[in-house]
Amino acid sequence: MRKSFIRLGVAVLVVILTVALYLCFWPVPIRAVAWSAPVPPGYVGPHAPNTRLSGLRRIEVAGQFGPEHIAIGPDGDVYAAMTSGAIIRMRPDGSDQRVFARTGGRVLGFAFDADGRMIAADAMSGLLAITPTGEISLLTNRVGADDPIGYANSVVVAKDGMIYFTDSSTRFAPAAWGSTLQASVLDVLEQSATGRVLAYDPKSRRTRIVVHGLSFANGIALSTDERSLFVNETGRYRIWKIDVAADDLDVGSGSPQAAVLVDNLPGYPDNLMRGRDGRIWVGLFRPRNPAADSLADKPLLREVLLRLPRSMLPLGQPYGHVFAIDESGRVVEDLQDPSGAYPETTGATETDKQLFIHSLHADAIGWLSR
Template identity: 40%
Template sequence: MMKKFLFGAGAVIALTGAYLTLWPVPIDPAPWDAEASLGYTGDFAPNTTLADMERIAIGQTYGPEDVAIREKDGGYEVYVSGHKGEIIKIDPVTLTRTTITNTGGVPLGIEFANETDLIVADAYLGLMSVNVDTGAVNLLTNSVDGTPILYADDVDIAPNGVIYFSDASTKFGAKAIGSTMAASLLEIMEHRKTGRVLSYDPRDGVTRVVADGFSFSNGVAMHPDGQSLLVVETGTYSVHRIWVDGPRKGKREVIIGNLPGFPDNINPGPLVDLPNVTSVPTFYVGLISQRSDWLDANARKPFMRKLAMRLPERLRPSAVDYTHIVQITADGQVIQTLQDPSGDYPQATGAVMAPDGHLYVSSLSATTLARKQLNPKN
């Protein structure tokens, strides 16, 4: 009996070992160097500015991924995207909402091109335009140079009308994988930097590759001068600046790195006055969760990352909520950080400041939109 037991136990151990080392997984991890996290110190010292935010209902959906503001009739309207395909309008006074349309996909980043046309980066379908007065949806592009756009993520528009947007992964498509979160985790875990930044020019209808080699290219924000673009690279905890016009066209640099969390969206913030210069443009960067100590420790260990993918999902490294918005300049100077260490508003993707001083905070998974009355830092 003991021999049978030992044989059976040995067989189970052997099969488990074979599974953990040989079972196919969807990623082929590349080694990379993760800079040691400094945590919540210095510019990122903890605070509770975003604690107790007001919650605004968005209906029977979730994940108000991005926020766009339309100024109208002396006031403004709030627009958000929902993970079930919705584009939703919210009255900031009455907090009533209207579903403008449904794209049929998963709209993420949104930005107004003019008074009526909302440009939408739809993770499942590509780059779209929505007329917010009529609800009409128009597909602008879903391919570039003969390759499909698999994960349109965020979008912004230059003063000349050119639309810039991120294609977060050219290997792990959001629709093919079945969710935006699952696809993002695969791209980041593999770390082969398949993300890219694209442009679409409405004047000729041509889509172009602006830059590639990103470990999950995410948030996109245009500098007001129209010469450069700020791009979030989630997988390396960093923000890049890419020059798309002017004397530095084609140049690219990391303006801030080693952030204490995974950065997601980036949106224009209020102008600030610094000691030697006035009216400096700023940007809000959302950190969707804390960094993963396990992922950093195994950055140079592809085998361990493959092994983790063979574990049950509940045993894999998971995100830890920490509501966190960082305000920076275009050269990466931190102006302030806005936080709620409790993470009560989960997976905050970014923020937009409205004309009345309300900061609207978006989320990947929340069932509400959050906001807090703040005085823009000048």
């Protein structure tokens, strides 16, 4: 009997040691960096809880889901980039749906230039131009000769034709990690802050770095005078105001060309979209998770997390939330749905009659009457 207990004890010890060795030493793709997360404010002040985003009307899109980015084209049609790589085109009421283009990747943001071309940031391919007839061409997929653009995300086109767009991470490219969500989770967990803002000049066909050092650079918008860019830094819950003339600037350098406009948001900011009357709409993908914030200064524990089932990652609970700011960063409108019925609200597109809500995984396009 005693020998049996000894054998059982040895077996248990071996299992414990094996699990401990796995949790501590099994290779993971991230090299986590410590950072200081601000104390979350919660849903207070201009973000006090409400249900103004509840009960969205829905436009069903047959066979498609994930309208990550929605914009109104020069023709007045609604364009939506879907998970499949298809860009769907329809009338504002959802009628006359058809596929405008298929990029073969995943378009996360797009805008239109003066010639009516769609300029699309494809996370798998780079910066694309799509003619009104749906013909696709590559504008750029690298900075210089040996610096690839691995995670093109959001884009805006200035009146002079200059194209500004975000490259969310130079560490984790969706093409290498299977999906944009998987790559983004790895980047935010690592916190190495390799995101950047790029500028592409259609005349010279040159791509330059505007700023770097962002923890998952995401949504982008231009100021009214087009001298500044507003950029979401998803991994650190804030929005930057950046001088368009900045050149390869580290946002952490203290330069007046890059300043935090809105800090310590209650969730992960995603898309930025110009609305009416000077509004800039912001989508919060999910609320912050206290467990994630508590691990900000514990990089080794964040690496341990990746050795556990993905369901245990502190990604936050579903919660619908979009809000609008003015160019000073003041919140002028706030819409929430605590039920999270319309999942992962990534942004909002405003017309005089409707407010379309973007989503990473919804199976329809949600909208409110204005």
